[in-house]
Amino acid sequence: VPIKIKNICCIGAGYVGGPTMAVIANQCPDIKVTIVDLNAQRIADWNDADLTRLPVFEPGLAEIIAATRNRNLFFSTDIEQAIAEADAIFISVNTPTKTYGSGKGMAADLKFIELCARQIAKVAKTDKIVVEKSTLPVRTAEALKDILEHTGNGCKFTILSNPEFLAEGTAVQDLLFPDRVLIGGEESLAGKNAIQALVDVYSKWVPEAKILTTNIWSSELSKLSANAFLAQRVSSINALSELCEETGADVQEVAKAIGMDSRIGSKFLKASVGFGGSCFKKDILNLVYIAKSLGLNEVADYWEQVIIFNNYQMKRFSEKIIKTLYNTVSGKKIAFLGWAFKKDTNDTRESAAIYVADYLLSEQATITVYDPKVSEKQIQYDLNYLESRPAVANIRGVSLGLDPYEACKEAHAIAVLTEWDEFVDYDWQRIYDNMMKPAFVFDGRGILDVKALSEIGFVCSVLGKSTMV
């Protein structure tokens, strides 16, 4: 019998669960979607009447929430009820890298996933389709199935892998017009029926040709691989950026020239101070861990180099600042433009800004940050998470500027860490007038108009361009 999904529960109201479910609710008015989370504050924020206070900032998201919330999209802390009612349960909880024990710093910590499985098993009274949405190490589905089948109460659970490929900052567009939707499932009849039920949901707005169905392992591995490839492109162009700086080539010109080769493609070739975000590092570490545990050391080393180089790029950028400022930043104010890991998001997880700040703080710099979407509390949280120094030292060393002009006032140098569009259009003359001289700018994203800035009097250093312009 074909299955029709009428009621969806999503466990985890984060950067993936929130936008994904909002778009499903928007495109499928006949499906009731309930997003649940353990974190009551997060649910309260999603329910906030003031749409500027949603916990996730994404262009276009507030409008979709306004249209769907309390119509067929609900945010709740009543996890059990939502599970009991649902035909399909999406698991979108976070899967951080383990910070303890075996696989520490590499393997994914699956305890949140396991908790979800146990909760589903406990509550379910009817058959469920359980969908892995979070990126998980290959073969998690097997573990999920094991738990569900051995602790369940006779209900049938069919597990699907439906990895999410949205990028933050463009989540709504990516969800509305995905390059592809990937659904992995078992070959059995139950598996096929479940796959078809989920295909029917997506085909409400995604052309069928873009909906791929595979076996469950291919689906799980594809997600890790896609992120590993993307990150590898960034490390590749970043490796060239240093070569460009030393030779007189311009990395943006090189990127354009190689990107016009249709076999290479033009996207994802922006040299930067380093990639960040919750996925790239975690997913590659995961891939490396899986390869190592299978004894595939060459495979592991190949992918690990992508991360090693990214760490190097962040350090190199920090060292360049120090070297240029006459080998010391001690007691000097450095202004950061940007703290988020990319533009158009309030997410800061693994942002290069955190690591650059940490490095400069160890050299006794004072940092003032301006980011259009990031709070002081978040910045302190990110720094404290590294455990490099006591929290009071982070508070002393880093503060938030109320606006960009105040952040840059009396700074010895400005470092651009995020590519927010608004940075380009600031009144740079005004910024220059209030800075220490020489006024240095380190553009870690290659977005500023260096010619105009140099005419004002700035001394500019752009990642991937040779010499000080």
Ligand code: UDX
């Ligand atoms: C290459 C570049 O493609 C070309 O632009 C440049 O001018 C010269 O070098 P070529 O070496 O002639 O051209 O062939 P190419 O098609 O690039 O293949 C190179 C090798 O890679 C071959 O051994 C090919 O079998 C292998 N390859 C290519 C793969 O193993 N997998 C692929 O997906 C593509």
Ligand code: UDX
């Ligand atoms: C990524 C994948 O793109 C997405 O498909 C997956 O679902 C989750 O992981 P995300 O991390 O949100 O998405 O953003 P992405 O646009 O991929 O950027 C990741 C990092 O790479 C950012 O720090 C970004 O600034 C950096 N980056 C990206 C570059 O430095 N240069 C580029 O050319 C592209």
Ligand code: ADP
């Ligand atoms: P992602 O980027 O993968 O969406 P987030 O950290 O933004 O990650 O969101 C994951 C959410 O999942 C968090 O809000 C967290 O509170 C929630 N969560 C984690 N474990 C559980 C659980 N067992 N039950 C319900 N919610 C959970």
